[in-house]
Amino acid sequence: MSRDGAPLVDLRCESHTYPDGTVGMHDIEFSVYPDESIALVGGNGAGKSTLLEHLNATLVPDDGELVVDGTPITEDTKAYARKAVGFVFQDADTQLVAPTVLDDVMFGLQNYGVPGDEANQRAREALAAVDASHLEGRIPHHLSGGEKRLVGLAGVLVLDPSVVVLDEPLAGLDPERAQLVADRIQRVHDEGISVVFSTHDLDFAAEVADRVYVMADGNVIGSGTPREVFYDDGLLDEANLHPPSAVRVARDVGIGAIAQPVTETDLVSLLTDTGDSKTVQTPSIDDRGRD
Ligand SMILES: Nc1ncnc2c1ncn2[C@@H]1O[C@H](COP(=O)(O)OP(=O)(O)OP(=O)(O)O)[C@@H](O)[C@H]1O
Structure with a gap:
């Protein structure tokens, strides 16, 4: 991840x-880098x-500007923003419109004039990329919440976006489906596509994000790496947020001030590196107070 060079998306x-x-929001400057x-x-x-x-001009500022891949977005260039910045809505039903899943994923391509055979092939590849090939003949509205999220993601990936935006991608999913969707989002990012998502699940944010923006009252009140944000009690308090579970456990066992793990994986490897949780050197009460 690098924030040098030109941003893919630049919003003021x-x-x-x-x-x-x-x-809904005010005084925002927000950029997404490759x-x-x-x-x-x-x-x-x-x-x-x-x-x-x-970020893809679904909404536009009263006063401000959106630039996508160097192109200022106006009424005439909105289609460019929609293609470069794929949006997976929280309410998947607003996004799924065709009679079958395969038709649905092909739909966007056909709108861009891609011929049927090629659209079919690319839609199958996009469904395979999110492990949803087995759903291709299903009726979109009959899918479960987690399946709809995956198909929505495939429908966005098929257009080859530079950025994928997901609004509350884990909302309403059971833990297993949430993990599956989180894994697929991580995979999209691993393949070099920038990902921006909103979430109430700070464990998920700590797991997947390399930058976290904290919002309150329509404004960004702080940002940084997960470690910077999730150990900043003042910032989290101001936004009425509780730290991720790894941060809370690290503090409970007295290692929050030393190593600052933010994910369960960080925490476990820290505890196992040190021996096990029973053998971690626990700082004195005074040390813990400085967390
Ligand atoms: N269509 C709308 N019409 C009027 N006000 C709206 C509309 N959509 C959002 N708002 C208002 O804009 C503000 C920001 O809402 P927004 O949905 O962006 O917040 P959010 O952080 O996504 O919230 P949540 O976590 O509950 O989804 C809120 O005061 C909300 O009531």
């Missing part, structure tokens, strides 16, 4: 006001979806 939004007068994975976290109504929907 002084404010976004919804038709009923509610200000090969990044960004998590947006914050309480309900903090402005996460509003920000995400600006």
Whole structure:
């Protein structure tokens, strides 16, 4: 991940006001660089979806600008933003429109004039990329929540985007399906596509993101690596967030100040490197107070 060079997406939004007068977000400057994975976290109504929907011009600022791959986005170039920045909606039903899953994934390509045979081949490849080939003949509306998320992701990947945006990709999924979707998102990122997602699951954010943006009251109030953000109690308090479980456990066993693990994997390897959890040197109460 590098934040040198030109961003893939560069958004400046002084404010976004919804038709009923509610200000969804304000004073935002947000960029996505190649090969990044960004998590947006914050309480309900903090402005996460509003920000995400600006990244492919689904929403536009009252005053501001969106630049995608160097192209300023206007009414005439919105289609370019939609193709370069794929959006997986939280409510998958708004995205799935065709009679079968395969037709659905082909739909976007056909809109761009890709001939039937090629569209069919590419749609099958996109479904395979998220391990959803077995769903190709199914009726989209009959799929489970997790299956719909995967098919939505395939429908976006098929267009070969530079950035994939996902609004609450794990919302409403059971732990097994959530893990499956999280793994597929990680795989998309591993393949070099930048990923931006909102989530209330800070364990997931710590696992997948290399940068975390914290939102409150329609504004970004802090950002940094997962370690910088998830050990910043003042920032998390301001956004009404609790640290990920690995951070809480690390503090409970007295190693939060020393190694600052943010994921369960970090925590386990730290505990096993040191012997096991029973043999970790526990700092004195005074040391813990400095966490
Ligand atoms: N279509 C709309 N019309 C009017 N106000 C809206 C609309 N959509 C969102 N808002 C308002 O904009 C603000 C930001 O909402 P947004 O949905 O972006 O927050 P969020 O962080 O995604 O919340 P959540 O975690 O609950 O999904 C809130 O005050 C919300 O009520």
